[in-house]
Amino acid sequence: MKSKPIRKKPDFSKLALETLAVRAGTRRTAEYQEHSEAMFLTSSFCFDSAELAADGFAHADQGFIYSRFTNPTVSMFQDRLAALEGGEACIATSSGMAAILTMAMSHLQAGDHVVCSRSVFGATIQLFSTILGRFGITTTYVDLSDTKAWQNAVQENTKLFYLETPSNPLTEIADIKAISKIAKKAQALFAVDNCFCTPALQRPLLLGADVVIHSATKYLDGQGRVVGGAIVGSNDFIMGKVFPYVRTAGPTLSAFNAWVFLKGLETLELRMKQQSQNALEIAQWLEKQPGVERVYHPGLKSHPQHALAKRQQKAGGAILSFTLKGGKKAAFKLINQTKLCSITANLGDTRTTITHPATTTHCRVSPEARKAAGITDGLVRIAVGLESVVDLKSDLIGGLKK
Numbered sequence: 001m002k003s004k005p006i007r008k009k010p011d012f013s014k015l016a017l018e019t020l021a022v023r024a025g026t027r028r029t030a031e032y033q034e035h036s037e038a039m040f041l042t043s044s045f046c047f048d049s050a051e052l053a054a055d056g057f058a059h060a061d062q063g064f065i066y067s068r069f070t071n072p073t074v075s076m077f078q079d080r081l082a083a084l085e086g087g088e089a090c091i092a093t094s095s096g097m098a099a100i101l102t103m104a105m106s107h108l109q110a111g112d113h114v115v116c117s118r119s120v121f122g123a124t125i126q127l128f129s130t131i132l133g134r135f136g137i138t139t140t141y142v143d144l145s146d147t148k149a150w151q152n153a154v155q156e157n158t159k160l161f162y163l164e165t166p167s168n169p170l171t172e173i174a175d176i177k178a179i180s181k182i183a184k185k186a187q188a189l190f191a192v193d194n195c196f197c198t199p200a201l202q203r204p205l206l207l208g209a210d211v212v213i214h215s216a217t218k219y220l221d222g223q224g225r226v227v228g229g230a231i232v233g234s235n236d237f238i239m240g241k242v243f244p245y246v247r248t249a250g251p252t253l254s255a256f257n258a259w260v261f262l263k264g265l266e267t268l269e270l271r272m273k274q275q276s277q278n279a280l281e282i283a284q285w286l287e288k289q290p291g292v293e294r295v296y297h298p299g300l301k302s303h304p305q306h307a308l309a310k311r312q313q314k315a316g317g318a319i320l321s322f323t324l325k326g327g328k329k330a331a332f333k334l335i336n337q338t339k340l341c342s343i344t345a346n347l348g349d350t351r352t353t354i355t356h357p358a359t360t361t362h363c364r365v366s367p368e369a370r371k372a373a374g375i376t377d378g379l380v381r382i383a384v385g386l387e388s389v390v391d392l393k394s395d396l397i398g399g400l401k402k
């Protein structure tokens with residue numbers, strides 16, 4: 001016997017970020033009323049009749065038919081992330097790069113022009129220049145923080161503005177509000193890769209961006225387990241343009257990975273707060289170490305856009321980088337003497353990772369473009385995790401003495 005539900009559902013539009021991170025998007029099966037989100041490892045869904053199957057296919061964005069289009073676990077992750085970013089809708093993808101490709105393929109066509117920050121993820125530059133370039137899409141790269149340069153790069157056929165802020169690895173900041181006004185005037189879609197801050201620290205849609213891109217692989221998972229991505233934006237763009245592309249082309253997120261991200265989002269706020277604090281402490285300490293030429297972190301007073309960062313972000317983020325006076329030799333020596341930091345390509349993990357960008361993440365960028373972006377041979381990036389700051393400092397100190 002079933003009694004009528006007596007409790008009302010909460011009004012999610014009125015709830016705080018911390019609450020949304022653990023509650024938004026959750027849906028329970030009528031039969032089991034499971035508390036934690038269920039993992040729907042099924043490629044397809046059944047219908048009670050041929051008529052219902054026909055009806056399902058006619059409204060593929062609403063029901064569940066086949067997991068290339070929609071899956072309940074993936075939908076829960078999408079709804080939770082949309083709520084956190086303050087967007088109307090979200091589509092999850094198999095990786096962060098798949099999210100960027102999907103956004104571009106859903107929006108652009110041959111003959112279109114893109115204005116892109118010079119300081120974006122290495123693979124993003126490859127994607128715009130090498131791959132989309134083959135399909136007649138041209139891209140102009142501009143300085144992230146030079147708002148006038150965005151205006152000057154606009155052409156008649158400009159359809160997309162694309163940037164990351166803070167940038168990888170130099171933590172440059174873009175004025176999202178100012179650039180959104182230029183994009184609007186140019187009638188270009190404005191997409192912001194919010195990988196480094198996550199909605200816990202920065203919400204680009206509320207600052208005027210049209211679309212938020214995520215590599216969920218990083219802080220949304222937060223524990224270095226699975227690869228995935230997401231696109232958040234208006235209902236018109238996400239359901240009208242992105243969903244039909246994903247349904248057809250298939251860069252879909254798996255239910256298992258979506259479930260891992262749902263669990264990751266529950267601790268997002270706590271992790272971002274603590275990891276940002278740890279990063280700031282290490283950045284301030286590095287500024288005083290011999291052999292260190294310059295430290296980059298938005299929370300530092302020496303950061304050229306410290307005031308903008310304070311306005312736009314709740315904290316500086318967990319990524320910092322610094323240049324060593326001794327160039328590549330000193331950088332390799334520092335990295336090799338650490339015992340705790342992981343030498344690995346990932347970032348956004350609870351475990352601190354250390355990277356030499358020039359020879360790893362940015363190795364496919366031409367030396368000229370690398371130089372223009374400020375990725376020198378003495379540059380080291382640290383994505384600070386949840387270890388004790390005391391332990392991290394002692395892990396680094398051996399490589400900082402001359």
Ligand SMILES: *Cc1c(COP(=O)(O)O)cnc(C)c1O
Pocket residue numbers: 095096097098121124164168193195196214215216217218227228229
């Ligand atoms: C890692 C990363 C990507 C790509 O994401 P994947 O999940 O590795 O495909 C895109 N943008 C930024 C800023 C990243 O750090």
